[in-house]
Amino acid sequence: MTRIAIIGPGAIGGTIAAWLAQNPAFSVTVCARTPFADLEVTTPSGTIVAHPEVLTDPASARVVDWVMVATKTYDVEGTGPWLDHLVGADTRVAIIQNGVEHVRLFSHLVSPERLVPVMINLPAARSAPGRIVQQRHGIIAVPAGKNGDDLVALFAHTEIEALVDPDFLSQVWIKLCSNSAAIFPALTLRATGPVWNADIEAIIRGVVEECAMVGRAEGATIAQSVVEATIESARTMSEGTRGSSLQVDRMEGHKMEIDARNGVIVRLGEKHGIATPMNRLMVTLLAASGSPWIVQAT
Numbered sequence: 565m566t567r568i569a570i571i572g573p574g575a576i577g578g579t580i581a582a583w584l585a586q587n588p589a590f591s592v593t594v595c596a597r598t599p600f601a602d603l604e605v606t607t608p609s610g611t612i613v614a615h616p617e618v619l620t621d622p623a624s625a626r627v628v629d630w631v632m633v634a635t636k637t638y639d640v641e642g643t644g645p646w647l648d649h650l651v652g653a654d655t656r657v658a659i660i661q662n663g664v665e666h667v668r669l670f671s672h673l674v675s676p677e678r679l680v681p682v683m684i685n686l687p688a689a690r691s692a693p694g695r696i697v698q699q700r701h702g703i704i705a706v707p708a709g710k711n712g713d714d715l716v717a718l719f720a721h722t723e724i725e726a727l728v729d730p731d732f733l734s735q736v737w738i739k740l741c742s743n744s745a746a747i748f749p750a751l752t753l754r755a756t757g758p759v760w761n762a763d764i765e766a767i768i769r770g771v772v773e774e775c776a777m778v779g780r781a782e783g784a785t786i787a788q789s790v791v792e793a794t795i796e797s798a799r800t801m802s803e804g805t806r807g808s809s810l811q812v813d814r815m816e817g818h819k820m821e822i823d824a825r826n827g828v829i830v831r832l833g834e835k836h837g838i839a840t841p842m843n844r845l846m847v848t849l850l851a852a853s854g855s856p857w858i859v860q861a862t
């Protein structure tokens with residue numbers, strides 16, 4: 565029996581837990597902040613239900629073979645008490661989050677050789693604790709090596725497509741390029757398509773070009789077509805489109821993954837001597853806009 569614990573059973577963690585729990589060879593535990601009885605996930609191929617063990621007290625957790633962390637990046641520190649109880653001599657820890665700093669964010673909590681960064685393309689939303697809609701086919705990618713191979717094998721009997729990418733660094737930066745543009749609608753609380761004009765295009769182009777430049781300086785291969793496709797996607801974004809999780813977090817008055825998505829471009833830009841004025845401006849404005857009274861007024 566392979567023992568798997570998922571910390572943070574939200575949209576992503578809950579979907580992954582439900583898929584993995586379909587395999588009778590796995591014992592799945594979810595480590596939750598908000599309790600629920602069972603998981604019900606509406607997927608593109610039908611509804612799946614799972615009854616994993618649900619824990620809310622880190623002290624009740626036991627050592628497992630695999631931990632999968634699927635909290636938001638701003639909740640990293642809260643995973644510490646869980647990891648203290650779940651990680652034993654042979655445990656590996658997959659970090660399923662957006663951004664490019666999976667290992668850096670957790671290296672003070674888990675020794676880096678046990679950490680497996682995961683890039684996930686799986687749009688999902690939670691309607692209530694344990695109730696999730698997986699909107700499209702899901703893909704996860706991991707770096708090459710034994711840890712990556714073993715993680716991919718866990719998903720063999722799910723409909724989540726898991727693959728090893730020998731150029732994982734490029735993969736996460738390409739995703740960051742496309743995520744970086746979402747800061748504009750998160751700030752304006754409007755879809756970009758209906759208000760599109762040359763000035764907005766210049767701002768979004770600036771944000772994405774800076775991301776690509778910093779990513780390339782970090783060693784990623786990012787084709788110019790990635791930048792153009794991201795701008796095109798912003799140009800055609802229609803009103804009523806569910807905003808990015810950055811926007812949803814802002815509208816719901818939560819913290820936001822600003823640092824993991826755009827702050828990182830500014831920070832790593834500084835390291836490489838690359839100016840990132842557009843990201844710096846947007847990060848500053850969005851961070852300042854997050855106060856509760858503005859959220860209520862919108």
Ligand SMILES: NC(=O)c1ccc[n+]([C@@H]2O[C@H](COP(=O)([O-])OP(=O)(O)OC[C@H]3O[C@@H](n4cnc5c(N)ncnc54)[C@H](OP(=O)(O)O)[C@@H]3O)[C@@H](O)[C@H]2O)c1
Binds near residue numbers: 572575688
């Ligand atoms: N959703 C998507 O479509 C999507 C797609 C690709 C990538 N991502 C990335 O995936 C990551 C997870 O996103 P998400 O959308 O799944 O977020 P989410 O729905 O907000 O889920 C996060 C979960 O973490 C839980 N949590 C926070 N602190 C905890 C703690 N100390 N112990 C246990 N659980 C804790 C939250 O508990 P509560 O139940 O109390 O809130 C929530 O269930 C993010 O980095 C996001 O950017 C998301």
